[in-house]
Amino acid sequence: xxxxxxxxxxxxxxxxxxxxxxxxxxxxxxxxxxxxxxxxxxxxxxxxxxxxxxxxxxxxxxxxxxxxxxxxxxxxxxxxxxxxxxxxxxxxxxxxxxxxxxxxxxxxxxxxxxxxxxxxxxxxxxxxxxxxxxxxxxxxxxxxxxxxxxxxxxxxxxxxxxxxxxxxxxxxxxxxxxxxxxxxxxxxxxxxxxxxxxxxxxxxxxxxxxxxxxxxxxxxxxxxxxxxxxxxxxxxxxxxxxxxxxxxxxxxxxxxxxxxxxxxxxxxxxxxxxxxxxxxxxxxxxxxxxxxxxxxxxxxxxxxxxxxxxxxxxxxxxxxxxxxxxxxxxxxxxxxxxxxxxxxxxxxxxxxxxxxxxxxxxxxxxxxxxxxxxxxxxxxxxxxxxxxxxxxxxxxxxxxxxxxxxxxxxxxxxxxxxxxxxxxxxxxxxxxxxxxxxxxxxxxxxxxxxxxxxxxxxxxxxxxxxxxxxxxxxxxxxxxxxxxxxxxxxxxxxxxxxxxxxxxxxxxxxxxxxxxxxxxxxxxxxxxxxxxxxxxxxxxxxxxxxxxxxxxxxxxxxxxxxxxxxxxxxxxxxxxxxxxxxxxxxxxxxxxxxxxxxxxxxxxxxxxxxxxxxxxxxxxxxxxxxxxxxxxxxxxxxxxxxxxxxxxxxxxxxxxxxxxxxxxxxxxxxxxx
DNA sequence: CGTTTTTGACCCGCGC
DNA sequence: GCGCGGGTCAAAAACG
Ligand SMILES: [Zn+2]
Numbered sequence: 001x002x003x004x005x006x007x008x009x010x011x012x013x014x015x016x017x018x019x020x021x022x023x024x025x026x027x028x029x030x031x032x033x034x035x036x037x038x039x040x041x042x043x044x045x046x047x048x049x050x051x052x053x054x055x056x057x058x059x060x061x062x063x064x065x066x067x068x069x070x071x072x073x074x075x076x077x078x079x080x081x082x083x084x085x086x087x088x089x090x091x092x093x094x095x096x097x098x099x100x101x102x103x104x105x106x107x108x109x110x111x112x113x114x115x116x117x118x119x120x121x122x123x124x125x126x127x128x129x130x131x132x133x134x135x136x137x138x139x140x141x142x143x144x145x146x147x148x149x150x151x152x153x154x155x156x157x158x159x160x161x162x163x164x165x166x167x168x169x170x171x172x173x174x175x176x177x178x179x180x181x182x183x184x185x186x187x188x189x190x191x192x193x194x195x196x197x198x199x200x201x202x203x204x205x206x207x208x209x210x211x212x213x214x215x216x217x218x219x220x221x222x223x224x225x226x227x228x229x230x231x232x233x234x235x236x237x238x239x240x241x242x243x244x245x246x247x248x249x250x251x252x253x254x255x256x257x258x259x260x261x262x263x264x265x266x267x268x269x270x271x272x273x274x275x276x277x278x279x280x281x282x283x284x285x286x287x288x289x290x291x292x293x294x295x296x297x298x299x300x301x302x303x304x305x306x307x308x309x310x311x312x313x314x315x316x317x318x319x320x321x322x323x324x325x326x327x328x329x330x331x332x333x334x335x336x337x338x339x340x341x342x343x344x345x346x347x348x349x350x351x352x353x354x355x356x357x358x359x360x361x362x363x364x365x366x367x368x369x370x371x372x373x374x375x376x377x378x379x380x381x382x383x384x385x386x387x388x389x390x391x392x393x394x395x396x397x398x399x400x401x402x403x404x405x406x407x408x409x410x411x412x413x414x415x416x417x418x419x420x421x422x423x424x425x426x427x428x429x430x431x432x433x434x435x436x437x438x439x440x441x442x443x444x445x446x447x448x449x450x451x452x453x454x455x456x457x458x459x460x461x462x463x464x465x466x467x468x469x470x471x472x473x474x475x476x477x478x479x480x481x482x483x484x485x486x487x488x489x490x491x492x493x494x495x496x497x498x499x500x501x502x503x504x505x506x507x508x509x510x511x512x513x514x515x516x517x518x519x520x521x522x523x524x525x526x527x528x529x530x531x532x533x534x535x536x537x538x539x540x541x542x543x544x545x546x547x548x549x550x551x552x553x554x555x556x557x558x559x560x561x562x563x564x565x566x567x568x569x570x571x572x573x574x575x576x577x578x579x580x581x582x583x584x585x586x587x588x589x590x591x592x593x594x595x596x597x598x599x600x601x602x603x604x605x606x607x608x609x610x611x612x613x614x615x616x617x618x619x620x621x622x623x624x625x626x627x628x629x630x631x632x633x634x635x636x637x638x639x640x641x642x643x644x645x646x647x648x649x650x651x652x653x654x655x656x657x658x659x660x661x662x663x664x665x666x667x668x669x670x671x672x673x
Numbered sequence: 674c675g676t677t678t679t680t681g682a683c684c685c686g687c688g689c
Numbered sequence: 690g691c692g693c694g695g696g697t698c699a700a701a702a703a704c705g
Binding site: 370371372373374390 | 678
Binding site for chain 3: 372373375386388398400
């Protein structure tokens with residue numbers, strides 16, 4: 001178990017040891033999966049609703065069917081209103097379920113159910129409880145009876161209404177989902193194309209995809225657009241800061257593009273790495289020896305390019321080559337020099353780090369992990385644990401888990417690599433989130449990244465963290481079940497409410513404090529960065545997770561907003577899409593930072609462009625980005641709340657800038673610590 | 674009996 | 690070239 005902290009004594013130091021949390025639960029998740037699916041749709045909707053409107057209108061087109069989304073949104077709102085009252089309760093109930101079940105639909109149902117229950121309960125209480133129930137026998141006051149009946153009738157009516165809405169929503173959802181899927185496919189295709197393009201040292205602009213051509217004209221425009229979105233979001237959300245405790249940081253050093261590679265893998269996931277990395281960038285995970293690296297893994301690494309087995313490519317098979325290499329290639333490269341590794345290869349991995357407050361040794365992300373190492377980090381007393389994904393044979397994904405020296409309550413989990421297998425729904429959420437974060441970071445922040453972002457982030461983080469407020473973290477029931485996955489983000493908030501995204505619920509047991517994403521490019525190659533971004537994008541796009549990601553992003557965003565105030569007006573985060581998100585966890589902010597190690601500005605620019613393009617292409621993506629940005633901004637802007645305007649300003653710089661990169665991980669890491 | 678954790682050793686890149 | 694720090698390997702132990 002969870003021992004990290006708790007169980008085994010080592011904990012502090014040794015903490016690593018335990019842990020096995022096994023996320024387990026993959027299977028059950030089927031329902032979840034569904035939810036995921038829906039998620040996307042929802043997400044899309046959100047994006048749309050929230051941010052896009054502007055953009056969509058303005059710019060881009062968007063093929064997506066907005067309409068559907070729009071509708072969704074409306075509906076959702078309705079729902080939201082009704083529900084609002086009971087939120088807390090509902091959440092609680094939901095929490096009980098754990099998010100497992102929830103699909104969108106499910107959620108809805110749950111919600112409804114919950115509401116119902118509440119109502120009933122009230123009534124009873126207010127009235128004479130029993131009497132109502134037993135009406136038959138009860139002799140109590142007739143009046144009460146009547147009242148009760150009336151109440152029941154009302155309730156029933158309400159339920160009926162809700163049911164109808166539910167149906168409607170479902171229909172909408174399906175529509176949206178369908179559309180989403182188609183779009184996704186398109187997106188993927190585009191991404192692939194893009195990659196190919198990127199591979200070559202192209203300039204940013206080229207990225208465009210055929211489809212986008214239309215837009216192509218000005219990628220720049222697109223970029224701009226994006227920013228705008230962010231901005232807009234930002235304004236909306238603003239608050240952000242909130243101290244939210246959770247943060248996800250994506251460090252992307254390199255991204256592996258591959259996400260897509262995993263085509264199948266549904267989740268491309270990239271995992272992010274946190275700050276820890278100080279050096280990570282240097283060599284990400286690879287570490288040491290491959291020496292024997294025997295088996296599969298080794299092979300993978302080595303051959304990556306060559307082989308890569310598995311994937312049953314569902315959708316993307318096409319991409320293959322490029323990404324493959326990316327993953328691990330790097331490792332070997334050194335030795336062998338002459339490999340043709342394309343740029344893509346260079347890029348490789350993006351790391352995403354997720355910070356969460358949790359007692360548990362590990363956050364449940366829905367994947368199964370095997371610990372393969374533990375080391376004391378120089379900086380802090382807490383050991384860093386190394387895990388490898390065991391969901392699939394050759395899955396290259398690795399993660400590092402470490403506690404902050406400062407706040408032991410903060411658990412920093414860094415993910416690296418893309419899964420080469422489909423992820424369970426739960427995992428999806430995380431993955432998507434991280435991926436999204438990463439992508440976001442990469443794309444958005446890259447440009448400005450360095451400096452500004454980084455800087456901004458740090459401060460915030462530090463500030464916020466300290467507030468231990470929640471130390472409450474105690475053990476409660478920590479792991480709900482890993483399975484769920486609400487993971488990453490979600491994890492957090494258990495206690496509180498559960499934010500529900502589109503039917504998904506996020507729990508924050510751990511209380512993620514913040515999500516930050518940072519992308520760094522190790523190599524100097526400009527291309528690499530671009531690749532990374534692309535990869536990220538691709539990954540996201542390709543996967544259903546994408547949606548999830550978006551959702552996550554949104555969620556976080558929302559959460560941040562809500563935290564402060566509750567639902568915001570326009571966007572009121574609360575009800576996006578009709579769903580309400582709660583942020584118990586208080587996502588404070590999502591930050592994305594991209595850093596380029598290399599000095600090349602050009603590369604960075606390209607990357608950015610690419611990312612932008614990618615994003616632009618997909619409305620959802622945009623939305624996500626926007627969300628991410630927003631949150632980020634908000635956080636930056638102020639802890640206190642950021643003003644809309646202010647935020648926007650901040651943002652822009654980022655977007656536009658090309659700054660140099662900064663420091664990538666290092667800084668980050670430091671910050672974290 | 675299989676799988677995962679533990680843990681010391683090894684490898685690698687980097688800075689000096 | 691040496692030492693440092695990070696990351697990984699793999700044998701042994703621990704679990705279930
Ligand atoms: Zn995996």
